[in-house]
Amino acid sequence: MHSVPSVSLSDTSFARQCLTALLFAGGLAAGVAGCAGPAPIAPQPSGQPPVAAISSSGPVVPRAEAATDAVDAAHQAALETWLASLRTDARASGISEATLSAALGDVRFLPRVVELDKVQPEFTRTPWDYLDRTVTAQRIQLGQEKLRQVQAEAGQVLQRHDVPAEVVVAIWGMESNYGSNYGDTPTIDALATLGFEGRRANWARRELLAALRILDLGDIPRAQMIGSWAGAMGQTQFLPSSFLTYAVDGDGDGRRDIWGSLPDVVASTANYLARAGWQAQQPWGVEVRLPVAWDYARADPSVTLPAAQWAAEGITTLNGAPLPSLTDTSILLPAGARGPAFLVGANFRAILRYNNSTNYALAVGLLAQQLAGGPGVQASWPRELAALSRNDMAELQRALGERGFESGAADGVFGPATRGAVRAYQRSEGLVPDGFPDLELLRRLRPSGGSPQ
Numbered sequence: 498m499h500s501v502p503s504v505s506l507s508d509t510s511f512a513r514q515c516l517t518a519l520l521f522a523g524g525l526a527a528g529v530a531g532c533a534g535p536a537p538i539a540p541q542p543s544g545q546p547p548v549a550a551i552s553s554s555g556p557v558v559p560r561a562e563a564a565t566d567a568v569d570a571a572h573q574a575a576l577e578t579w580l581a582s583l584r585t586d587a588r589a590s591g592i593s594e595a596t597l598s599a600a601l602g603d604v605r606f607l608p609r610v611v612e613l614d615k616v617q618p619e620f621t622r623t624p625w626d627y628l629d630r631t632v633t634a635q636r637i638q639l640g641q642e643k644l645r646q647v648q649a650e651a652g653q654v655l656q657r658h659d660v661p662a663e664v665v666v667a668i669w670g671m672e673s674n675y676g677s678n679y680g681d682t683p684t685i686d687a688l689a690t691l692g693f694e695g696r697r698a699n700w701a702r703r704e705l706l707a708a709l710r711i712l713d714l715g716d717i718p719r720a721q722m723i724g725s726w727a728g729a730m731g732q733t734q735f736l737p738s739s740f741l742t743y744a745v746d747g748d749g750d751g752r753r754d755i756w757g758s759l760p761d762v763v764a765s766t767a768n769y770l771a772r773a774g775w776q777a778q779q780p781w782g783v784e785v786r787l788p789v790a791w792d793y794a795r796a797d798p799s800v801t802l803p804a805a806q807w808a809a810e811g812i813t814t815l816n817g818a819p820l821p822s823l824t825d826t827s828i829l830l831p832a833g834a835r836g837p838a839f840l841v842g843a844n845f846r847a848i849l850r851y852n853n854s855t856n857y858a859l860a861v862g863l864l865a866q867q868l869a870g871g872p873g874v875q876a877s878w879p880r881e882l883a884a885l886s887r888n889d890m891a892e893l894q895r896a897l898g899e900r901g902f903e904s905g906a907a908d909g910v911f912g913p914a915t916r917g918a919v920r921a922y923q924r925s926e927g928l929v930p931d932g933f934p935d936l937e938l939l940r941r942l943r944p945s946g947g948s949p950q
Contacts, residue, residue: 572606572694579693580604583702587709596713600685610682610690610726614697620886621911624831625878627856632864632873636670640868643675651763654747658767659777664844665766667865668851672734676762679732680725684708688728688737704728707737716744716753723756731755732762733769743769773850774843780821781848781862782829782841784875786813794920794930796828796838798913804840812840815875831859833933837876882935890915893934896942897922 580601587597644666647655655662666675673679688708691701708728712719724730730737733755735744744753747764754761787793788811804820807828814820823842830838839859848858867873885893887909894907897918902925904918916932923930926941 572608576604576606576689576693580689583689583692583705586702587706590706590710592706592709592713596709600709600712600719601689604689605683605686606693607682607686607690607726610687611694613726614691614695617887617909620884621890622856623878623882623884624836624856624859625880626884628860628863628874631671631860632867636674637864637867639675640666640670640864643669644868647759647763651747651760654760654764655767658764658771658775660767660770660775661865661869663865663868664770664781664848664861665763666868667861668766668770668848669732669762670864671852671857671861673732676732676759679723679734679756680729681723682726683719684722684724684728684730684737685719687724687726691728701728704737707741711737711740716740717756721756733765735765735769739769740765743772769851770847773847775847776843779823779842779844781844781858781865782826782839783821784815785820785828785838785840786815787828787838788812792930793830793834794924794932796830796931797916798827798829801825801827804842807840829855829859830931830933831855832879832882833931833935834929835879835882835933837874837878882937885911885934885936885939889936889939890934893939893942894918896939900942 584597584601588594644663647662647666652662655665669675685705685708688701688705692698692705695701708722708730711717712722722730725734728736730740733744735755740753740755743765744755745761745764745768746753747760747762748754748758750758752758752761753765755765785807791810791812802825804823804826807826808820812820812828820840821842823840826840826842828838829841829845830836841862845858845862848861849855851861852858863873889909890911891907891909894904894909894915897904897915898907900922902918902922903914905912905914911934915934919934919938920930920932922942923932923938
């Protein structure tokens with residue numbers, strides 16, 4: 498065992514300059530051969546097969562392939578220089594030399610990880626399309642079997658956190674299809690690649706240091722620390738920093754194994770939700786019916802009221818039963834005024850802490866509801882509405898800004914600022930101010946009355 502000396506900034510810069518030169522040369526040789534776009538990313542990364550180790554030896558290859566090999570070899574060499582600097586930080590944080598040698602001695606640069614990290618989805622997925630893909634009859638049926646298994650094998654674990662079994666199982670199903678698909682990319686290699694050349698380098702470096710800490714604590718061997726290309730690990734898809742904060746030893750063997758131990762998976766998921774603010778004996782939400790003259794601008798996460806106050810305004814459950822006795826609730830309109838409406842509270846927000854996507858949280862709630870024998874969505878979705886592309890959304894944001902409705906950066910990402918701008922524009926035009934963007938609204942904003950600018 499030997500220590501690796503740290504490198505100076507100038508050493509790292511020199512390595513990157515050499516890499517840039519090789520990339521340029523490789524690009525000239527490869528021509529358009531490498532211009533094909535990467536495969537689209539699934540909502541929950543399922544992981545990619547590990548990229549084979551790069552070797553400089555072997556048979557003679559065509560010029561374009563040889564240039565690609567040269568670029569990959571340059572990446573690997575520059576990565577080794579970057580890792581030397583990382584070792585210094587890891588030692589300073591208390592990671593043992595034995596762990597560093599075992600974890601970083603054979604790190605591989607994964608080009609596919611960089612490609613996937615650069616992919617931006619072309620279209621914003623509609624809520625109904627997302628639910629159609631995630632809350633399927635097959636997932637519900639399998640989930641009910643897994644629910645019985647969890648209740649039999651990890652029921653006592655759940656009682657410690659007071660989180661319903663069906664909610665934990667629903668998250669398990671969403672994250673890894675009940676442990677059957679959580680990716681097989683080595684976490685250390687993925688995070689090292691992202692830290693070295695990803696668009697979120699600082700974040701990935703911090704997560705890599707957290708992953709090294711997990712190895713140092715002995716929770717899992719390096720070879721078994723696998724997950725998605727983005728660094729999410731195991732059946733719960735925890736990032737390393739989340740693992741250190743929320744993972745729990747549910748079976749009492751002294752290790753937190755979210756890869757192979759069902760009690761650990763269940764305990765860790767329940768602990769995450771409990772610490773995220775899960776309220777015992779309360780539902781995640783309920784589908785509701787809104788009165789005819791209701792102000793749709795109030796359907797916003799920033800508008801929270803006791804359920805009793807919403808009831809006083811005429812909001813009811815679909816079957817006429819009283820609204821659940823919840824505080825700090827809001828009205829959720831995933832598809833605007835033309836789609837279903839939900840009353841959601843603290844437990845919906847706890848699910849959002851696990852994955853900050855309204856579609857995801859709604860899918861978890863509805864899947865859990867059906868695992869327990871309840872209904873799915875009752876109201877109809879406006880399936881005739883087409884999804885906006887990223888370019889469409891950016892165009893809409895620019896058009897709103899040009900009319901004085903500030904929507905933030907025209908980045909093609911729909912967020913609170915854009916929702917507020919859409920609402921303000923809708924109100925100014927005498928439209929229902931539900932804040933939901935669609936192609937009809939975009940056409941209305943276009944000066945030409947329908948054609949793209």
